[in-house]
Amino acid sequence: MGEIASLTSKPPFRILVEILKFSHAEARMILHKYYHKNLIPLLMKHPASMFMTDAWPEPSGVQNASAFGAFPKFLSIARDTNCLTLEEVIFKMTGLAASRFKLKNRGIIADGNFADLVVFDWHQIQDNTSPEKCDAAPTGISHVFINGIPCILDSKLTNQKPNGEFII
Template identity: 30%
Template sequence: MVGHGTLHAYVVGASGRPATEAERGRMAALVTEAVKAGACGVSSGLEYLPGAFADLDELAAVAAPLKGTGLPYATHLRNEDDQSLAALEEALNVGRKSGAAVHISHLKAQGERNWWKAPLMLELSERARAGGLDVTYDCYPYVAYATGLSNMFPVWAREGGTDAFLARLQDPAQGERIKAQVWDKVNQLGTWDAVQISNTGSDSLAWARGKRLGQLAAERQQDPYALLLMLVEEDRNRSGMVGFGMSEEDVGRFLAHPLGMICSDGSALTTDGPLARGTPHPRNYGTFPRVLGLYCRDRKLMSLETAIHKMTGMPAARLKLAGRGTITPRAFADFVAFDPGRVADRATFEQPHQYPVGIPHVMVNGQWVIRDGEHTQAQPGRVLTP
C-alpha cells in the first residue's frame, strides 16, 4: 500500500501541520502514480506521527485516486480508546468525501471504560454500508495490542522526533501535563500491569523484556511512572509494549461479524536468530491457528468455512488480488493443510516464540515450503499486486 505518512513526510515535511491545497494535489498525484505501478490501496496510521497531523481534507485527497478502483483506504484509526467513535466516524467520512472504499485496521474498543462502544462501532459500520459506503475491517483474536512504548504518551509530546520528545519529558513546565495524560492512559487500561515491555533497542535493558510495568516497579521499588520515563529515555524511544486493553467478549464480537476479516497485525519472526529477540505479541506466531482451534473448534464462535474465508478469499478480494485466496482452476496454488481436531496456537504473552501445532504442510505458489512440519528451504514467494 501507499503509506500516507510517507507521502506526508515527503510532500509536507516536518512542519507539524496538515497539507495545503497544493500539497494535497501533489500527494494525490503520487498516489495515482503508485496505483498504476501496482499499489493495492492507501494506508494511514493516524495515531502516529506524521499521520496525526493530517485533517479530513488531506486524507480524502490521498484516498480520492482510489475511487472506482475498489482498492481501499485502510486506516489505523486516530484513536482506539476514549475517542474511538469519533475516530471511526472520521474514517467513514474519508470514504464518503473521497468515494474510496474504507477498511478499518484492527478494529477494537480499548480500555474497560470504552468496552460499551464496541456494538456502536459495528452499528456505525453497518449504517455506512447500508448507505452505500464500501466498508470492511479486520481484527485479531487477542485482548492485547502491541505498539511502541511511546504510545503511552500524548501525540503532542512526541512531535518533532526523539530528541524533542525526550527534552519535553525533562521540561518541568510540560512534564506535569505529560504525566497527567499518561496516568489517564493507565487508568483507562486499569493498571500499570496492563503494560508489558515487549522489546528494547538496547540489550542493557533486556531485564525489562517480558515484564509488566507494575511488576517491574514493585521489584525495583520504583515509582512506575519514573520507571516508564527511565526506559523511554535510556532506550531513546526504541522500546515496544503490549497493552492489555480489550474484552474477550468484544474480541469474539468483532471476529464473528460479517464485515470483519482476520488479521495478525504482526510481523514475520523466527524462534532463533535476530528475529527471536524480546517477548513480542504472540499474534506473530499464533493468530490464525488460534482462530481455527480456540474460536472455531472449542468455542464454536463460527464455522471453519467462515473463518477460513475471513483469512483468505475475503482479504484477497478486498485487495483485488486475482487468483489468491480461493481454490479454483488457474488460481495460484497456495494451500495450508491443517488438522481441524489438533490445530492450535502455542505462543503466549510470556513465551511468544513458539510455532503452532496441527499444520503439517504449507504450499506457496505450487511449491511446498513446509512439509511434514519441516521447512523445505524453498522460497517461492512473489510480490502481490492487484
C-alpha cells in the same frame, strides 16, 4: 507504558519517545488490552469481520505472538465456540481478506491463482504462544505452501524459499 510512566513520573508518550530513541526505533511492544475471550467470538460472527494480522516474525528478539498464533487462534476459537463453521472462518481469513485488500489472484483456490495453501487438522489446530514463549509453533499444521513452494512439510520447515510475487 503506564507502569513505567508511574514509576518515572513521566507521561506515557515521553516514555514511548525515549524507548524508541534508545532502541533506534527498533523496540516492539505487544498490547493485550483489546482481547477478551467472551467478546472475540461475537466479533468473529459479525458479517463485516475478517481476520488478519499485521505481525511478522522478526530475525531476533522477542517476537509478536500474533505472527505465530493469530490464525490458529481464530480457527480454534471458531471450533471451540461454534461461532463460525470451518468454511466461514477460512473464508474470513483468506478470500474475504484478499478481496477487501484487493489482493489479486490470492485468497481462493482457483486456476491462475497463487498456490498459497495451509493443510491443517481442524480438530487439532491450536495456538501455543504465551507471554513467556511468543514464538511457539502452533499444533495441527502439517503443510504450508507459498506460491506452490513447500515451506513446511510434515510439520517441519523445508528451508525452501517461495519465489515470485507476494502481494500484488
